[in-house]
Amino acid sequence: MTDTxxxxxxGILGVARINRSLVGPLASNGHQLLAVASRSLARAKTYADVQGIPRAYGSYEELLADPEIDAVYIPLPHSLHVEWAVKAAEAGKHVLVEKPVALEGAGVRTLQSAARTHDVVITEAFMYRHHPIVAKARELTHDGTIGRLQGVRGTFSFALDRPGDTRLDPEYGGGSLWDVGCYPVSFARTIVGVRPVSVQAAANWxxxxxxxxxxxxxLFPDDVVAHVHSSFESPFKTEMEIIGSEGRLLIRRPFKPETSETIEVMTAKGTTTVTVEGPALYQxxxxxxxxxxxxxxxxxxxLDESLDNIETLVAILKAARNGNTVDV
Ligand SMILES: NC(=O)c1ccc[n+]([C@@H]2O[C@H](COP(=O)([O-])OP(=O)(O)OC[C@H]3O[C@@H](n4cnc5c(N)ncnc54)[C@H](OP(=O)(O)O)[C@@H]3O)[C@@H](O)[C@H]2O)c1
Structure with a gap:
């Protein structure tokens, strides 16, 4: 039993937009949100005042030096994740770092080494993985409900209309695949349950x-195939479909499931709905x-799971650039 x-x-590194989804969970259920740091002390102080966070720091280093902090949440731009997760681990903090945890496999290996050396937890903030709908979908995929697994189809898109967003900047690990494509790739791998073999891809640059x-x-072993789409240039849409020889599963909110979420099970007998109860997203x-x-x-x-995911994403980008099939 965990001591709660x-x-x-x-502590949180950076006054990021996504913090609005985490400040509640980080201060609930036996957790205490003790500090926030920003590159600007004034911004950290204002944010701390508004959110009722006791301590504000004007640099990430100062927060990491606070001996009363057990763990940090890192919602920085993509290209800064590895650097700050390693610094946090070196300071003896456990780390919840936003997706994508790294932009190359070597970065994940660096994190694995830091976690081992400093005896801390480092994990990628794929909040959807903690909802039992994922385990239920995996169970229904492999228990014969939809016959032999043939493939997975998934999408995550939204219209990105913030000029200057680091998501559009190659220096920060920009691009729709890194930002939202990482979700359907992660979901597909989780459902199939093994590392992909190779990828093909095309992109609009x-x-x-x-x-x-x-x-x-x-392409996964045993001729299982996933089709994945990500975009910054079409309206918000998320969906995962799992296709078998006897039917299919449809999950309409796979990445931001509600506490009470559904899977539609479609077979020759008709459509049934399976409801799964889970914790509040992010908790x-x-x-x-x-x-x-x-x-x-x-x-x-x-981080082993993250490594598979990151290496798949790297291979997809390479395939999209050169038009060839790329091994994962
Ligand atoms: N899990 C989810 O549901 C979800 C949703 C959205 C985003 N995310 C992830 O969360 C992370 C943050 O996304 P976001 O949209 O919330 O980011 P954002 O609003 O752009 O904030 C990023 C923060 O990083 C800090 N930062 C440090 N160096 C920076 C630099 N050179 N340029 C810009 N910012 C810098 C800034 O904080 P200070 O200036 O205060 O230091 C900034 O507020 C990304 O990894 C993203 O993929 C996850």
């Missing part, structure tokens, strides 16, 4: 050469870091 009576004390839309085909990943830290067990999203 002793507060687990968190921005003038700065980040992908604005990406279509990928991922699961926050609780998992504490449980992994206090119980000395791996987090749900291990």
């Amino acid at each position: 009576a002793t507060p687990f004390r968190w 921005s003038p700065a050469k980040v992908d604005l839309s990406c279509f990928a085909q991922i 699961g990943e926050v609780d998992d870091v504490r449980a992994a830290a206090r119980e000395g067990r791996p987090p749900l999203v291990t």
Whole structure:
């Protein structure tokens, strides 16, 4: 049993937009949000005042030096994830770092080494993985409900209309695949349950050469195929479909599931709906870091899983650039 009576004390690096989804979970259920840091002390102080966070720091280093902080949440631009996760680990903090955890396999290996050396938990903030709908979808995929698994189809798109966003900047790991495509790729791998073999892909590139839309085909062992789409240039849409020889599963909110979420099961007999109850989105990943830290067990999203995912994403980008099939 995880100790939830002793507060687990968190700090946040950066006043990011996504923080609005995390400040609640980081201060609930036995967690304490003790500090926030920003590159600007004034911004950190204002944010701390508004959110009721006791401590504000004008640099990330100062927050990491606070001995009363157990863990940090890192919502920085993509290209800064590895650097700050390593610094946090060196300071003895457990780490919940936003997706994508790294922009190349070597970065994930660096994190694996840092986690081992400093005996801390480092895990990628794929909040959807903590909802039991994922385990239920995997169960229905492999228990014969839809026959033999043939493929997975998934999409995550939204219209990105913020000029200057780091998501459009190659220096920061921009592109729709890194930002939202990482979700359907992760979901497909989680459902199939093994590392992909190879990929093919095509993309629409921005003038700065980040992908604005990406279509990928991922080949898994046993002739299982995933088709994945990500985009910054079409309206918001998320969906995962799992296709078998006897039917299919449809999940309409795979990446931001509601506490009560559904899977539609379509077979020759008709359509039924399976309802799955889960924790509030984002609470699961926050609780998992504490449980992994206090119980000395791996987090749900291990860095081995992240490594498969990141290497698949790297291969997709390479395939989209050169038009060839690329091994993962
Ligand atoms: N899991 C989810 O549901 C979800 C949703 C959205 C985003 N995300 C992820 O969360 C991360 C942050 O996304 P976001 O849209 O919230 O980011 P954002 O609003 O652009 O904020 C990023 C923060 O990083 C800090 N930063 C440090 N160096 C920076 C630099 N050179 N340029 C810009 N910012 C810098 C800034 O904080 P200070 O200036 O205060 O230091 C900034 O506020 C990304 O990895 C993204 O993929 C996850």
